[in-house]
Amino acid sequence: MAYLFPRRLRDKFWPEPLPPPGSFQGQTVLVTGATAGLGRAAAVHFATLGARVILTSRSMASGEAAKRDIERMAGITGQGKIRVMELDMNRYSSCVSFFNQLKQSEQWSHGLDCAVLNAGIINPHFAESPEGWEQTIQVNTLSTTLLGLLLLSWMKQGPKDRNPPHLVFVTSRDHLEPDITSWADWSGQGGGLLQYFSREENWPSHQPQPNYAESKLMLMYAVGEICNQAVGPDGRVRVIVNSVCPGLVSTDIARLVVKHSRAMQLLVPLYLGVLGKSADYGARFYVTAARASEKEHGKFVQSLLTDEEYHRLRVPNMESDTATDVKGLVWKEILSELREKVPSLDELMKA
Ligand SMILES: NC(=O)c1ccc[n+]([C@@H]2O[C@H](COP(=O)([O-])OP(=O)(O)OC[C@H]3O[C@@H](n4cnc5c(N)ncnc54)[C@H](OP(=O)(O)O)[C@@H]3O)[C@@H](O)[C@H]2O)c1
Structure with missing residues (x-):
């Protein structure tokens, strides 16, 4: 969308303001x-603003290296305010x-x-997770939803008199892009939508970010359901749930896309170089x-679109009759997958 170019340039040079120092003092x-x-830039912001930070990595060695960098950047070396934990979202058992x-x-x-579910991937090559799903769907959708449900149930149990904690899902403005008109049909074909997107023969290899x-x-559909579950029987929001898009940010997420083809080797660095903002700026959201x-509660936090534009653009995928049907189908599939593969899910959510 060409009209967004000037806004991307604006976001590249004019940062979202940060709250005053100490705003997260005493918080985890x-x-x-x-x-x-x-994720690392966000950890630096939260630590600089006074928070204790728990960060996750698939490897403890790279987690510890990141911890040292974050402590140095936030000026808190030796204060024991950062903890590293192992998490591989390719596997439910790890979650x-x-x-x-x-x-x-x-x-x-x-x-x-506060919990910020930031981990996410782009993989231009088809790969299956050990759980049997295409990896992008596994990490970005299924495991993120599993963690969201578990964290929500735990965070809801906090004392009623304290300020509600926050659960933040890092999604993307790209959720506006898919054409969902065939999704209900695909859902009806053996195995459902998750299976459809996880079959190698349906892999859209011509797309840079399949x-x-x-x-x-x-x-985003799952986040909508989690938002509903975050409200107590008295109608009070027990956990404030939001989704966020950091905008176009120059990070390594596109590294595999760059390796994918010669054209991408030229185009991606050029695009990110001109319009991509820094991780520091993106993480401010x-x-x-x-x-x-x-x-x-429930708001999609982003800066590229005005609220009016976003509400208009979200109609086809989030508000239309088709979207309502598809949303229900997707949630049903996600929940039944999680219940089947994580039989302790309901117990864990109650405990
Ligand atoms: N960059 C953008 O322009 C942009 C725009 C919109 C939304 N986003 C979203 O922002 C989030 C962060 O993106 P980024 O650009 O910062 O990406 P990145 O630089 O590639 O960082 C991704 C992080 O996710 C972790 N990760 C990867 N696979 C994982 C797995 N299987 N299990 C657990 N953790 C895993 C990695 O940690 P380890 O390798 O240490 O495990 C890494 O720290 C993603 O959800 C992305 O979709 C990015």
Whole structure:
């Protein structure tokens, strides 16, 4: 959309303001996938603003290296305010064991004030997760939803008199892009939509980011359901849930896309170089979302579109009759997959 170019340039040079120093003093913030890019930049912001930060990585070695960088950048070396935990979202067992360890940790036992589910991937090559799903769908949709459900149930149990904690899902404006008119039909074909997007013969290899927009749209559907579950029987919001798009940010997320073809080797760095903002600037929207008010529960935090534009553009994929049908189908599939593969899900959500 050409009219967005000037706004991308604006966002590249005019940062979202940060709250005053000490705004997160005494708070504990979880950031998944914080060894690089936006997650690491967000961890630096939260730590600089006073928070204790739990960051996750698939490898403890790179998590510890990121921890040292973040402590240095935030000026908190040696203060013991950052903790690294292992999390591989290709496997449900890793998500569940991460969640159990998080809950059991005495050091952080007062619970979380904010969780930012940031970890996400783009993979131009078809790859299957150990759970049997295409990896983009596995990480961006299924495992993010699993973590969201587990964290929500835990965060809801906090004392009723404290300010509601925040659960932030990093999605993308790309959720507006898929054409969902055939999704209900695909859902009806053996195995459902998740199977459809996970079959190699349906892999859209001509696209630079196959399944990415679809994975984020399905996550947006799940976030809608999680928002409903975050409201208590008295109608009060127990956990403030938001989705956020950091905008176009120069990170390594496109590294595999760049390797994919010669054209991409030229185009991606050029595009990101001209219009991509820094991870520092993009991660500021996570901080904004982590301070959203109860009235802003459910809001999609982003800067590229005006609220009016976003509400108009979201109609086909989020508000139309087709979207309502598809949303229900997707949620049903996600929930039945999670219940089947994580039989302890309902118990974990109650405990
Ligand atoms: N960059 C953009 O322009 C942009 C725009 C809109 C939305 N986003 C979203 O922002 C989020 C962060 O993107 P980024 O650009 O910062 O990407 P990035 O630089 O590639 O960082 C991704 C992070 O996710 C972690 N990760 C990757 N695979 C994982 C897995 N299987 N399990 C657990 N963690 C995993 C990585 O940590 P380890 O390798 O240490 O595990 C890494 O720290 C993503 O959700 C992305 O979709 C980005």
